Amino acid sequence: MTGSAPLLEVDKLVKEYRGGRRLADRLTGRPETVVRAVTGVSLSIARGEIVGLIGESGCGKSTLGRSILRLHEPTSGRVTFDGTDVTALAAPAMKAMRRRMQIIFQDPYASLNPRRTVGEIVGLPLRLHGLARSPAEVRDLVAAMIEKVGLKSAHLDRYPHQFSGGQRQRIGIARALVSHPEFIVCDEPVSALDVSIQAQIIQLLTDLKSEMGLTYLFISHDISVIGYLSDRVAVMYLGELVEFGPVEDVLARPRHPYTQSLMSAVPEVDRPGHRHRVRLEGDLPSPLAPPPGCRFHTRCPFATDICRREAPRTETVGPGHTAACHRLSENLSLLDEEQA
Amino acid sequence: MTDALLEVNGLRTVFDTRAGTVCAVDGVDATVRRGECLGVVGESGSGKSVTFASVMGLVRPPGRIEAGRILFEGRDLRALSPRQMRAIRGRDIAMTMQDALTALNPALTVGEQMAEMMEAHDESLPASRGARRRAIAERSAEMLGLVGIPSAGERLRQYPHEFSGGMRQRIMIAIALASRPKLLIADEPTTALDVTIQAQVLELITDIRAELGMSVVLITHDLGVVAEHCDRVMVMYAGQVVETGPTADVIGAPRHPYTKGLLASIPRLALRGQRIRPIEGQVPELIDLPPQCRFYSRCPERGPECLRPVEMHDAGEGREARCVRVVPEMVS
Ligand SMILES: Nc1ncnc2c1ncn2[C@@H]1O[C@H](COP(=O)(O)OP(=O)(O)OP(=O)(O)O)[C@@H](O)[C@H]1O
Ligand SMILES: Nc1ncnc2c1ncn2[C@@H]1O[C@H](COP(=O)(O)OP(=O)(O)OP(=O)(O)O)[C@@H](O)[C@H]1O
Ligand code: SF4
Ligand SMILES: [Mg+2]
Ligand SMILES: [Mg+2]
Numbered sequence: 001m002t003g004s005a006p007l008l009e010v011d012k013l014v015k016e017y018r019g020g021r022r023l024a025d026r027l028t029g030r031p032e033t034v035v036r037a038v039t040g041v042s043l044s045i046a047r048g049e050i051v052g053l054i055g056e057s058g059c060g061k062s063t064l065g066r067s068i069l070r071l072h073e074p075t076s077g078r079v080t081f082d083g084t085d086v087t088a089l090a091a092p093a094m095k096a097m098r099r100r101m102q103i104i105f106q107d108p109y110a111s112l113n114p115r116r117t118v119g120e121i122v123g124l125p126l127r128l129h130g131l132a133r134s135p136a137e138v139r140d141l142v143a144a145m146i147e148k149v150g151l152k153s154a155h156l157d158r159y160p161h162q163f164s165g166g167q168r169q170r171i172g173i174a175r176a177l178v179s180h181p182e183f184i185v186c187d188e189p190v191s192a193l194d195v196s197i198q199a200q201i202i203q204l205l206t207d208l209k210s211e212m213g214l215t216y217l218f219i220s221h222d223i224s225v226i227g228y229l230s231d232r233v234a235v236m237y238l239g240e241l242v243e244f245g246p247v248e249d250v251l252a253r254p255r256h257p258y259t260q261s262l263m264s265a266v267p268e269v270d271r272p273g274h275r276h277r278v279r280l281e282g283d284l285p286s287p288l289a290p291p292p293g294c295r296f297h298t299r300c301p302f303a304t305d306i307c308r309r310e311a312p313r314t315e316t317v318g319p320g321h322t323a324a325c326h327r328l329s330e331n332l333s334l335l336d337e338e339q340a
Numbered sequence: 341m342t343d344a345l346l347e348v349n350g351l352r353t354v355f356d357t358r359a360g361t362v363c364a365v366d367g368v369d370a371t372v373r374r375g376e377c378l379g380v381v382g383e384s385g386s387g388k389s390v391t392f393a394s395v396m397g398l399v400r401p402p403g404r405i406e407a408g409r410i411l412f413e414g415r416d417l418r419a420l421s422p423r424q425m426r427a428i429r430g431r432d433i434a435m436t437m438q439d440a441l442t443a444l445n446p447a448l449t450v451g452e453q454m455a456e457m458m459e460a461h462d463e464s465l466p467a468s469r470g471a472r473r474r475a476i477a478e479r480s481a482e483m484l485g486l487v488g489i490p491s492a493g494e495r496l497r498q499y500p501h502e503f504s505g506g507m508r509q510r511i512m513i514a515i516a517l518a519s520r521p522k523l524l525i526a527d528e529p530t531t532a533l534d535v536t537i538q539a540q541v542l543e544l545i546t547d548i549r550a551e552l553g554m555s556v557v558l559i560t561h562d563l564g565v566v567a568e569h570c571d572r573v574m575v576m577y578a579g580q581v582v583e584t585g586p587t588a589d590v591i592g593a594p595r596h597p598y599t600k601g602l603l604a605s606i607p608r609l610a611l612r613g614q615r616i617r618p619i620e621g622q623v624p625e626l627i628d629l630p631p632q633c634r635f636y637s638r639c640p641e642r643g644p645e646c647l648r649p650v651e652m653h654d655a656g657e658g659r660e661a662r663c664v665r666v667v668p669e670m671v672s
Contacts, residue, residue, distance in 0.1 A: 194383050194384045196383060196605050199606070199618035202607055202618075225607050229612075251609060261536050267539070278536075280540075
């Protein structure tokens with residue numbers, strides 16, 4: 001974006017989950033299962049930017065978001081935030097860093113402690129980071145924040161179950177923002193909500209972003225939401241980024257066959273049936289045993305021998321636009337003329 | 341005879357709760373014609389699932405149907421015995437549940453569940469046991485393959501927990517389609533699916549619909565899905581139908597303020613940089629609703645004349661909307 005250093009830099013981040021082995025597995029010598037959820041993702045986010053992250057269920061979006069904040073410890077790779085290597089920080093320094101990096105969770109029902117009042121939930125980050133001098137100040141700051149997200153200070157003494165899904169998501173947003181962070185991972189913050197409530201929350205998040213100068217990594221499987229609010233978009237497939245770039249380029253002129261198939265499949269309200277649907281055939285691969293070569297080759301209509309053998313390198317295909325596919329130079333497209 | 345396959349009139353389904361009687365479905369009329377696909381959209385909790393669970397005779401206490409008529413091919417389903425109703429369920433009407441996790445039997449393999457469905461309902465199967473078993477296995481594998489489950493033959497021997505959430509949803513659809521019903525009610529069939537798989541499942545439903553002349557009720561929150569797959573749409577709000585009509589007309593020029601708000605709320609790539617206009621406020625509680633338009637508190641067009649019960653108004657061209665502002669559109 002600008003010439004200045006990015007606010008967040010992720011370098012070859014890897015996250016593997018090791019499954020515990022059951023006794024029977026150990027007796028039969030079956031190897032431990034390893035889920036390769038994120039396998040070497042690099043990306044950077046400029047201050048004030050919204051980077052959208054899309055990809056199918058299970059491709060590793062939440063894992064990436066949580067590993068960036070070290071809510072899940074990355075297996076390898078580096079995360080740099082405002083010049084500091086976050087991955088190298090010891091626990092106390094990491095705790096201080098958390099004030100500046102927050103997350104809003106997908107599930108507004110499960111992510112709030114049911115036994116705490118709204119005031120306690122939203123006030124916790126303030127107490128944790130010592131950001132208020134007195135209980136009265138905590139209360140004032142919390143009340144101000146709760147009103148900023150569109151609730152009333154009269155709500156502070158109520159419990160989460162007394163609120164609707166949209167209101168709970170507002171509480172989650174207030175909790176994430178009360179410590180005045182700079183960067184927020186929004187992990188599908190609207191997916192569990194009604195369309196009409198989704199719109200309220202999206203508008204709130206965009207308003208708060210400009211008001212508080214925030215930077216977002218916005219995770220969603222809804223391409224319309226990503227297209228509406230992101231500056232740049234990253235497309236993830238089975239633990240890897242397959243395409244990354246300015247939203248206009250990636251969504252309007254996608255270069256990776258997976259992005260192309262995604263775009264062809266989005267149902268649109270305004271122009272129903274104008275697209276030629278790409279039907280992906282072939283097996284959905286598993287992160288337990290990712291296919292060799294290009295991970296998309298089992299479903300890719302353009303796959304050739306080299307795709308089955310070798311992993312493609314990430315190449316630049318336009319200004320700030322990258323993709324990882326062996327056949328980029330051939331300019332193949334799954335989309336027909338009208339959509340290009 | 342009309343061409344209506346299913347006709348629901350004045351359906352009222354309530355739940356008795358400690359806080360009072362929740363009127364989940366309050367005077368719903370709905371028609372599904374032969375061969376058509378009806379889209380059902382609306383706010384969460386507006387009664388979409390309960391309406392069609394009522395049709396299926398699947399409302400359990402504390403819920404009960406308080407009033408209304410449900411005609412399927414002219415037969416009154418509410419007058420049928422539980423046994424007769426079971427025969428209709430599955431053979432004539434199949435419903436895939438919103439919650440695929442709980443709808444499948446965890447103790448039976450997927451193949452066993454498909455076989456059970458076909459044994460019970462499919463009269464076209466061969467009579468001899470061996471041929472019958474082979475036909476069922478073949479058809480089951482074919483159905484699983486059609487809903488995009490790889491290595492279908494082997495996976496028939498697996499149990500529901502061995503599949504991902506999206507796969508279980510597709511299995512539900514395969515089971516529902518296996519008996520070739522006249523009416524398929526699909527409750528949020530694609531919510532948990534990746535768009536590429538979603539498109540595949542919806543195309544499958546559309547193909548089978550064309551092939552078998554099946555009617556489909558598609559309950560969804562995705563107006564894009566409705567725009568692409570449904571002939572007509574029914575919009576629900578707080579237990580009532582607030583708008584019905586041909587899909588293209590309703591989406592192109594919504595008449596009810598809730599439908600207008602819903603369409604204005606969808607973020608779209610084309611709207612980058614512009615503000616979306618969310619509907620403010622929330623759905624009212626369904627207990628002791630005041631006798632007025634249920635959208636009143638959130639409606640930008642409200643006025644004193646809305647403070648009484650509002651009927652469906654003719655909005656012209658096979659359209660209706662529950663709003664006092666609606667008059668039949670003049671022919672332009
Ligand atoms: N705590 C965990 N232990 C083991 N495996 C996990 C864990 N969390 C996630 N996984 C696995 O890692 C992979 C990536 O999961 P992740 O939750 O990051 O996906 P996602 O892209 O966020 O999907 P969704 O869109 O469904 O939220 C999946 O195969 C998942 O099963
Ligand atoms: N077992 C029950 N007990 C009490 N109330 C119930 C019960 N089941 C449903 N309801 C109520 O009935 C109303 C309609 O629910 P329904 O499940 O039909 O909504 P829906 O339109 O399908 O919503 P969604 O989009 O969230 O699936 C809701 O207000 C709900 O709270
Ligand atoms: S009847 Fe009145 S309040 Fe209800 S939708 Fe129409 S204008 Fe709005
Ligand atoms: Mg996730
Ligand atoms: Mg429902």
